[in-house]
Ligand SMILES: [Zn+2]
């Protein structure tokens with residue numbers, strides 16, 4: 321809730337007129353509590369989980385229309401009912417874990433100093449903070465994910481996320497409830513280190529989910545704008561991690577590729593890429609399969 325009664329009070333407090341964006345924010349948020357504003361995340365997450373994977377469902381159902389060549393594991397075909405079953409499981413998790421977690425975690429947001437007032441942050445401030453959040457999340461998630469691949473962590477918790485050996489968009493948040501809770505920590509750490517405005521926080525939570533859905537899409541689409549993000553892992557990168565499964569000691573990072581490079585956990589993936597390139601160069605008959613289709617004979621570690 322903003323500490324100004326009128327827009328003139330706000331302008332007087334800032335010592336200048338409000339920008340257009342600030343006027344919109346004032347009109348929207350002035351009478352709403354900080355808690356209510358924070359809880360907008362529940363609606364955003366519900367909409368993102370429900371809507372963002374839908375184009376991928378259409379792509380999966382329309383593979384006969386020429387999209388097959390972009391599927392990373394082309395032998396795997398999922399029916400609508402299988403994808404919908406995944407969505408239902410994710411929604412159950414949403415209502416039982418993610419939503420309630422949002423409802424009770426407001427004190428932590430207040431404690432770290434996420435603000436809702438004016439002035440609004442500049443575009444640069446938002447961009448830089450989001451960059452920090454992604455880097456911090458990526459680094460922390462890398463180690464937690466790597467830890468979850470020990471025998472106990474995998475069998476008790478992380479195995480659920482790996483039920484999809486060929487991931488789909490809806491499977492991005494498909495995981496054991498304990499994993500959903502644990503991986504809330506990396507998402508929270510960035511904002512805790514560099515707290516920003518509630519709008520930045522909304523953006524962060526939304527973009528992180530969209531990134532996870534993209535990473536689990538199962539399609540390496542050549543026109544994806546994420547191809548222009550330096551060190552971005554993307555769908556092919558994470559797909560390999562799911563493909564190898566429980567034995568996977570490769571491609572742990574959630575967003576970028578540098579952690580796996582630094583700690584030497586991208587060797588299997590890079591070797592695979594090298595072999596595939598060699599095979600592709602040697603033969604033009606690779607079109608009846610995809611990268612993992614060709615490699616299943618000799619490279620899968622199990
Ligand atoms: Zn894993």
Ligand SMILES: [Zn+2]
Pocket residue numbers: 481487492536558562
């Ligand atoms: Zn995954």
